[in-house]
Amino acid sequence: MERPGKIICVGRNYREHAKELGNEVPAEPLLFFKPPSCVIANGAPIELPADAGRVDFEGEVAVVIGAKLTKASEAQCAAAVRGIVAANDVSAREWQKNDGQWARAKGTDTFLPLGEESRKPHDLAALTVVTRVNGVERQRATTADLVFPIPTLLSFISRYITLYPNDLVLTGTPAGVGPLAANDVVEVEIVGHSQVRSPVVALS
Ligand code: ZN
16 A cells, blocks of 8 residues: 555554553553655555664554544444554554653554555454564464454544544554564564565664
């Protein structure tokens, strides 16, 4: 997917991932943005900034919105999903911890590899997301494990922020996140639907 509209993400939406970073699962979805300028296509490199410290992969299911959603019900939101995309919510942990705002930690150029958009799946709660680094599986989960399922998440967002066609919502990452290094190759796959593969380079 080349040019999404706005990109809304949710933090800590899988219990085991919240735990691995020492966080509680929030009572409500924890939302943040990534800018469209950080999107890269399948095969394009993730660039590690020289001064970022630890930069992690986060394999995620992303949902493409197909209709305007304002204060919409879960049923309306489920019906408005146009497609899904494999996404890697690349995250600079030290900036995330120290900056207060996550703009740089989550929004640096190349920090959002996206696969091709796949048509809307039959069941939004039965998608399997897998992340591999250098061919080794590091994350695997299904959307049945989401703390806030996709329709619930979209409905919550639409209470405050109108969603438009071509907007993208990242649904959170499962347990198993870890740092990337130069010359790694990281792949995120939504099994049977979409995948994105990214070599990693270090900027000097
Ligand atoms: Zn994420």
